[in-house]
Amino acid sequence: MDSFSSYTRLSRLSVKVILTQTDTTVGFLSQDDKKLQEVKSRKPSKAFIKVYKNFKTLLASGHRIPDKYKNSVRRSKKTTFIVKNKAFRVADTSLDSQILRDKLWHYSTSANESGKNFDRDFCIEKADIIVENKDGLNENSSSSLYILNHTKRKKIR
Template structure:
């Protein structure tokens, strides 16, 4: 189910903030990192995790020796050359999200607080929810990789 605050067409989806259930937890997603920075009240210079809907989109950025690790990983965020990314195939359940090749992601909560549906509904443009609803779950694992090393950070 998709709920939208306005009744205009979704042609400018790239500037919208979407509240949805990810494979790990409830999150705000958008292709506009400035809107996410506003909501989370954090500096624009602080980067967000970039979520891709398929491994093909990112395979050129991954060290050759680590491609198998990334392709087979579930609920894992990788850092390569100080850029965080992960592949999340759960978005394939929604046509709206399936059309986005990538987007920025952050947890759907206020700084230092847990998930509050009222706060999130107030800050988001579109809500994508299935029959299971929106549930705060554990965050993804965080692994830093390069050509020779693998270091678990979370």
């Protein structure tokens, strides 16, 4: 892990894996899904959730949401949706971090080894950047998960 007193020095890290408290639980964030697969020792066939900064960014990225669910997706909190085999969530960062505010989206996954519980030592070893506030990192419940299509909404978790 690299420690910096200034955000401008982060440019030397080519692929950043960020460990932070997300809107739901402790998570790894990155714009490189292959780096996250490597960190978590996860099968390449299992996709990651893409977390968008706001609803406008989600729509601009090309996601097509069925009209009857647009309002519920826009107003959702701590909820992940799957549309046409693409998982996404809209979540504004609760931390006052320039690193997280600068990006419009990140791939997101829980901060643990695949199939295991949160282990702070493992996470600190694997993360390039740690964003933490005074409350620390807390493992909470994961987001609700829904599959949407034009006719129905099905709750997965």
